[in-house]
Amino acid sequence: MSIKRTVLTAGIFFMAFLFSAQAISTVFFTPRWPLFGAPSMQDNALLDVSGVFIGARRFAADLAFIQLLQYYGSEETEHEEGEADSLAAGVSLSFYPHLLTYARRSVGLDPYFHDVYLFAAGALAFNLNRAEEALSLLAEGKKADPTFWRYQLYAGAIAFRKSFQMDKVIELLEEAIQYPDCPPLLENILGNLHKKKGNYARAAQIFRHILETSRDQGYLDAARRQLETLRSMGYTA
Amino acid sequence: MKSLLSIARYTFVQQFRNRLYLVVLFFGALLMGVSLLFGALAAEQEVRVIFDLGLLLTELFGIVAVLFGAVTLVLEEMESKTIYLLLTRPLPRGFYIVGRYLGLVVSVVISLLLMGVIHVTLLGIKGWSFDPHYLAALPFIYLKVCVVGALAVFFSLFSSSAVASVVFTLFFSLLGHFGSELTFLARKSESVLSVLLVKTIIVIMPNFQFLNYRDVWHIPGSPPLSLWVWGGAYAVLYAAACLSLSIALFSRKEF
Secondary structure, eight states: OOOHHHHHHHHHHHHHHHHHHHHHHSOOOOOOTTTTTTTGGGGGHHHHHHHHHOOOOOOOOHHHHHHHHHTSGGGGGOOOOTTTGGGGSSSSSSOOTHHHHHHHHHHHHHOOOOHHHHHHHHHHIISOOHHHHHHHHHHHHHHHHOOOOOOHHHHHHHHHTTTOOHHHHHHHHHTTTSSOOOOOOHHHHHHHHOOOOOHHHHHHHHHHHHHHHHHHHHHHHHHHHHHHHHHHOOOOO | HHHHHHHHHHHHHHHHHIIIIHHHHHHHHHHHHHHHHHHHHGGGGGGHHHHHHHHHHHHHHHHHHHHHHHHHHHHHHHHHHHHHHHSSSOOOHHHHHHHHHHHHHHHHHHHHHHHHHHHHHHHTTOOOOOOHHHHHHHHHHHHHHHHHHHHHHHHHHHHHHHHHHHHHHHHHHHHHTTTTHHHHHHHHOOOOHHHHHHHHHHHHHOOOOGGOOOHHSSSOOOTTTTHHHHHHHHHHHHHHHHHHHHHHHHHOOOO
């Protein structure tokens, strides 16, 4: 094959792939996420950019979520789940002030990572008494994926929590925990709410469920402790 | 045609004897180790993390295997002079390049499948319920690997240095994932010259976002079925353009 012919062939292929690129752009929704769409944490910017460079936004978001879990599980968590609930002072910013930033970093990389919204919103609203932050995060999640209606469910529960309508909160959380992707954090909160209201049998059922399904050692230990307490009171699941 | 298949078969055997099994074994060991670590860290998200990490490692190891295979494919034979034995026969030079490339990409598909089996086994152990998206992600990874292989063959003939070829190919591959960010930058820039430059880069670089199924399958409404057709066509045509240029370069070489 002469050089002229091969260059011509290359040119034809090049034109053809340009055409296919144009065609693919019209049929394929390529998410156009700007590199730093969400406020990024400078310390981790290199890690996030590397994830984008190798086409691994999902995995970069996973790593960001693991860092969120590590932050939320760090020394500051040396209090019982729900303890912040009882804080009379409206907003407890002293606990994990950067939790929302961590969550935004993860969902900035993958805006469709539902579990981050659900976990962080649950922690912010029910454990840290920062309902406004939780609601704003859920609103961002709803904007990214309006088809995921569970954000509405969580937002409803948080709104009732704000107005201290605990029966309504329990009703919505009962619905939320029916879904297999419901974070154990919410189950734990619901168990504690039932315990506070004196519904010991239902609380025991929920803690038993956490013990059977959760992979998180922290929640497993907490559920085991709760079940022991309830058993000493004569309630078993 | 027979000579093309002979070269492809020879390359396939050569690749497997050289390094591909080692790559697969290393992948398995690495995945096992890393998944144990993430098992402890990711808690409820353990399966998602192993799913994403496994597909990413499958792609990276596939790219590493094809990159080093392609870069040394012709250069090694030129340096050891064994290429003379082939070129003294009545063999079109284009057949030599295409045959070598086909042998390489066929050998890589087997290593990708082996890595997939290791990955799925590990996911199964961790309680993953089978998701058909997994099966859809692997062919797109393979298409990406094929494009990188064709680019590496082109650069190995263009630069005549293995290191420079690896660097050029990696540069193109990395920028290939940066398409949407480059478009974003072009839109923000006010300088006509820089917009033109960025747009030229976008056109020349392979747009791997089109083939990045493993990163976008969970987005509602994406990707559509037509991605199979257009994504496949895009990758095949891009690889064909690179190989045509490689043949043009190889035809001009004097031995």
